[in-house]
Amino acid sequence: MTTPLHPSPSPALPGAGRAAHARQRTLTAALLVVPFVALYALFLLYPTLRVLQLSFTDADLTGTGNWVGTRNYARLLAEPTFWTALGNTLLFIVLTAVPNTLIGLGLAMLVLRLRRLKNVILAAFFLPFVLPVSVVTNMWNWVLDSNFGLFNFVTGSTVTWFQDPVWALPAVAFVTIWWTVGFNILLFIAGLSNISPEIYEAAALDGAAGWRLFWSITWPNLWPVTSLILLLQLIAQFKIFDQIYLLTQGGPFDKTLVLLLYAYREGFQQQHGGYASALGVVLMLAIGVVSAGQLLLSRRERA
Incomplete structure (x- = not known):
């Protein structure tokens, strides 16, 4: 019986090689993730x-004070x-979130139907979205000036x-919708474009049309x-601040005072940092509850 010139490797070697390769891949992945985790912890988790x-x-x-429970x-x-601030915030959400969504859907469907004017309509409604809030508020201050x-x-x-x-x-609320609806239009156009035309053709053969x-x-x-x-929209409108501050500063008579502006007043003007932090925590919890509820509703609709 002849001895093979190249004996087969030990069965333990391939396993050891695979383990070393897996460790190397894990180490590489960890090194890639570390910068993000460090920045996330420094600028989001710690604050x-x-x-x-x-x-x-x-x-x-300054962030220094005594424990008050x-x-x-x-x-x-x-x-x-x-x-008052909470009620104004919720009212602002009602005035913007649903109308902004419905207007975005309607305009997206209009854009897809009027193909020749598609670029004109998209430009007219998306260009305001790229403008800074200071430009938007100054422009509408002039347009809606009483004199x-x-x-x-x-x-x-x-x-x-x-x-x-x-x-x-x-x-x-009107200024906010005018400013931000262009982004919703783009998202709806992407969603509408992903619906297969064959589905509409099959439904048309069955006699479906229009609203059906x-x-x-x-x-x-x-x-x-x-x-x-x-x-x-819900998250963005809960955090409404810029337009309110630049257009009304919470007036008249606190009729436009919202939660974030109230926290700003307490923290930066009255220097009640602890109380302003409590307002921030409440706002964070409200956004978390709304987001969780919306995601739960979305999952139920898909099921």
């Missing part, structure tokens, strides 16, 4: 935990201004839009995109 800790103190703007939260629940504004000049109205207790919040096609085909297939847009 979140720090705000949570400050909410139980009487800290000032839940006193800030007790004050928050007993403070009428907090409930020299273009809108009042054309319509003959005498309403002081951003100073009127009734119209101030709806006016800011929309409710039976378009809406069910578009619900994941719609759910995502609603979630993004």
Whole structure:
């Protein structure tokens, strides 16, 4: 019996090689993830935990203070201004989140139907989205100015839009929709483009048309995109600050005071850092509850 010139390797060697390769891949993946984890912990996780800790103190703007337990939260629940800010925030969400979503859907369907004017419509509604908030608010301050504004000049109205207790919040909501609806249009166009034309053709052969096609085909297939847009809108409008601050500063008579602006006043103007931190925690919890509810509803719809 002849001895092979190249004896086969020991059965243990391939296993050891695979283990070493797996360890190397794990180490490489960890090294790639470490920068993100470090930045996430430094700029998101640590500030979140720090705000949570400050909410139980009487800290000032510098972040130093004594432990007071839940006193800030007790004050928050007993403070009428907090409930005013919360009510205004919820009203602003009602005025913007659902209308912004429906307008975005309608315009997206219009864009796909009017193919020759597609680029014109997209440009008209998406260009405002890339403008900074300072430009948007300055422009609408001029357009809706009670004395020299273009809108009042054309319509003959005498309403002081951003100073009127009734119209101030709806006016800011209108500006917000005009500014942000272009992003929703793009998302809806992407969702509508993913629906196979063959489904519509098969439904048309069965006699379906018009609203029947929309409710039976378009809406069910578009619900994941719609759910995502609603979630993004709810989160964004809960955190509304820039437009309110630049257009009304919470007035008149706190009719446009929202949670984030209230926290800004308490933290940076009154130097009640602990109380402002408690407001931030409440806002974070509210956004978390809304997001969880929206995701749960989306999963149930898919099931």
